[in-house]
Each structure stands twice: as structure tokens, then as C-alpha cells.
Amino acid sequence: MRLEGSLDAFSLPDIFALLSMTKKTGGLHLRRAGAHGVVWFTTGALTGGASDVGRQTLARRVVGSGLVADDALAAAVDRSLAEDGLGVVRALQQAAAVEEGALHDIGAEHVVDTVFDLLRWPEGDFAFVVDEPNPDDVGVSRQVDDVVAEARRRLDQWGKVATTLPSPQSVLSVATNPATEPVLSRDEWSLLALVDGRRSVAAIVGLAGRGEFSVASSLADMVERGLLRTAEGDESASLNRRHDLLARLEGQPVAQPIAQSVPAQPQPPAAAPAVAVVDDVTDDDEDDDDDEPMAPVTQLPKAEITPKRPEPFLPTRQPEHPEEPMPAVAAVAGGAPAPTPAAASYIERDPSVNKSLLLRLIAGVRGL
Numbered sequence: 138m139r140l141e142g143s144l145d146a147f148s149l150p151d152i153f154a155l156l157s158m159t160k161k162t163g164g165l166h167l168r169r170a171g172a173h174g175v176v177w178f179t180t181g182a183l184t185g186g187a188s189d190v191g192r193q194t195l196a197r198r199v200v201g202s203g204l205v206a207d208d209a210l211a212a213a214v215d216r217s218l219a220e221d222g223l224g225v226v227r228a229l230q231q232a233a234a235v236e237e238g239a240l241h242d243i244g245a246e247h248v249v250d251t252v253f254d255l256l257r258w259p260e261g262d263f264a265f266v267v268d269e270p271n272p273d274d275v276g277v278s279r280q281v282d283d284v285v286a287e288a289r290r291r292l293d294q295w296g297k298v299a300t301t302l303p304s305p306q307s308v309l310s311v312a313t314n315p316a317t318e319p320v321l322s323r324d325e326w327s328l329l330a331l332v333d334g335r336r337s338v339a340a341i342v343g344l345a346g347r348g349e350f351s352v353a354s355s356l357a358d359m360v361e362r363g364l365l366r367t368a369e370g371d372e373s374a375s376l377n378r379r380h381d382l383l384a385r386l387e388g389q390p391v392a393q394p395i396a397q398s399v400p401a402q403p404q405p406p407a408a409a410p411a412v413a414v415v416d417d418v419t420d421d422d423e424d425d426d427d428d429e430p431m432a433p434v435t436q437l438p439k440a441e442i443t444p445k446r447p448e449p450f451l452p453t454r455q456p457e458h459p460e461e462p463m464p465a466v467a468a469v470a471g472g473a474p475a476p477t478p479a480a481a482s483y484i485e486r487d488p489s490v491n492k493s494l495l496l497r498l499i500a501g502v503r504g505l
């Protein structure tokens with residue numbers, strides 16, 4: 138039976154249902170401008186596929202999962218090049234280079250991703266090649282009804298993802314200040330490590346080795362949670378712009394504050410004698426110009442700097458009642474009198490004292 142035609146006349150789920158009911162084995166090829174995909178059937182069940190035949194999509198998925206070592210991958214590539222009809226993943230399986238259970242899970246998920254990608258083709262042609270072998274048949278078998286139902290469920294959710302990530306060429310960057318405490322699963326962490334502010338969503342999908350729906354959904358979810366930002370909201374670029382604005386102020390000369398005190402004294406020459414500024418300032422200094430710095434004053438003896446007390450202007454007066462010299466204090470206490478200056482000499486010390494009145498008071502006290 139030759140089965141071929143256009144997707145405008147037959148929908149892809151109807152073609153899958155026909156091949157499943159007739160238990161066909163072979164490859165269903167779909168082509169459109171610049172794209173070529175294939176889905177493999179074995180007795181009516183889906184066993185593999187690729188939305189882009191020109192890429193090792195399943196092998197990249199295995200590599201992205203981190204399940205294969207470099208030397209094992211290099212050996213599998215060499216075998217695939219040497220043996221016609223042997224895929225890289227099948228070569229890894231035969232060499233026991235990948236754990237069998239993990240490889241089976243990856244293959245089953247890859248089938249659903251392939252059908253989901255092909256269901257989004259708006260147009261194209263199809264052709265079924267009977268008994269064409271699957272070069273990467275690793276023992277996966279998925280029922281058509283289950284795969285189509287899962288692919289349609291993803292199509293319903295794809296509208297929301299496309300709103301958050303409007304294009305496969307959208308560039309993502311890590312948010313520097315998330316709104317909440319970040320909580321990530323292991324798969325989300327592996328995707329976050331690939332976000333560098335330059336890679337597009339399509340590039341991250343290719344590096345992750347997972348299906349486009351799985352990767353794009355996880356990235357869109359992290360964008361909604363504030364962990365990632367699209368290029369329009371690249372927070373690192375915004376921070377760089379703000380730092381550039383502040384940089385305009387940096388490197389400029391800083392204005393010196395106005396001095397609130399007397400300018401610093403000039404340093405004397407090395408050969409000049411040591412000088413010191415006298416702290417005591419007379420009232421006459423208050424009228425000096427404050428703008429002129431104080432000249433250094435040579436340190437002199439204190440007695441020579443302090444001005445002498447002026448002599449009294451009162452004329453010398455003779456006492457009206459001259460008295461004998463005042464006896465010493467020791468004589469009053471019963472001790473031997475000590476020679477003391479006369480009372481007039483005591484009185485003469487203070488010219489403001491009324492000497493006549495004071496001498497009369499002394500004479501009156503003695504008369505008692």
C-alpha cells in the first residue's frame with residue numbers, strides 16, 4: 138500500500154490512526170519548506186521519530202541528560218559512521234554505555250515530543266515508507282492514541298507558554314533580585330545553568346537535549362516566578378545603565394569643605410628656633426583682623442609678657458595719727474614678738490583704703 142498526500146487533505150492524527158489500525162511497520166516522512174521529519178512505526182505502535190532528520194535529536198537528548206561519557210560517545214559516533222543503518226543511540230545501547238532504564242524513559246518522552254512538534258506544522262506533505270527500519274530503535278513502544286492525546290494536551294498549554302516566550306529567539310537572563318526565595322527542581326537548575334544573557338530559547342533547547350515543550354515550559358514558568366527575565370526586561374542591562382549614570386559623578390574632584398577655624402600655622406624653616414604660640418591673648422587682640430594669621434611669638438618668661446600693674450594716681454598722703462609699728466601675731470599668742478613692718482606700710486599697699494579712718498579705728502581699739 139502506498140500512502141502519501143498533503144496535510145491539508147488528511148490530518149496527522151487521522152494518518153496515525155490508519156497506520157495503527159493496519160499494524161504497519163515503516164517510517165512516515167513529513168516534509169515542508171526547509172524541514173523534514175519522520176515518525177517510526179512497528180506493527181502499528183510508535184517506536185521513535187525526529188522532527189528534524191538532519192539533527193541527532195535523540196542522541197542530543199541523551200548527551201544533555203549527562204548519561205554518557207566522552208569516550209563512549211566518540212566510539213558510538215565512529216560505529217554509526219562505519220555501519221549503515223546504525224544510529225548513535227543504538228550503538229550506545231549495544232555498548233552498554235547508557236543505563237537501560239534511563240534510556241527507555243528518554244526514548245519514550247522523545248516520541249511524544251516528536252509528535253507534538255509535527256502536530257504544529259500548519260502545512261506539508263507526507264509519505265509512508267513500508268518496512269523502513271528505525272536506526273535508533275532502542276525497544277520503546279508507545280500506543281498512538283496515548284501519544285496523540287498527550288500531544289494535544291501540550292498544544293492546549295502551548296498558548297500560555299508562547300505568551301510568556303513570544304519567540305524561540307527570545308534571549309533570557311537570570312534575575313538579580315527575585316521577588317521570593319528561589320526554589321528549583323533539578324531539571325530547572327540544569328536549565329538555569331544554561332542561561333547566560335546571550336543564548337536564545339532555541340539554543341537552550343538544543344543544549345538541554347530535552348523536548349521543546351519541556352524546556353520552554355520550564356523556562357516560561359521560571360520567568361513567571363521572577364527567576365528569569367526576557368531581553369525586554371533584562372535586569373543586568375538595567376543595572377549596567379544605572380551604574381553608568383553614577384559613573385558620570387565618579388572621578389570628579391571633590392569640593393573641599395570651608396574651614397571653620399583659624400588657618401593652620403605655617404611651618405617654620407628647619408633652621409629657625411623653636412617657637413610656641415602663647416594661649417593668653419589680651420583684650421587688645423580682639424580688635425585685630427581675624428583674616429590675618431597669627432604670627433608666631435617667641436616663648437619668653439611669663440613675668441616679662443604679663444603687663445605691669447599701673448601705679449596709683451592718688452598723691453601720697455600723710456597719716457593724721459601716726460602709729461607705732463603693729464606687733465607681730467606671735468606676740469599676741471604669747472610668743473616672742475617678731476619684727477613686722479609698720480601699720481602704715483600695710484596701709485600703703487592699697488591706695489584705695491581710707492588711711493586716716495583706718496588709723497583712727499586702730500587707735501580706738503588700742504585705747505580699749
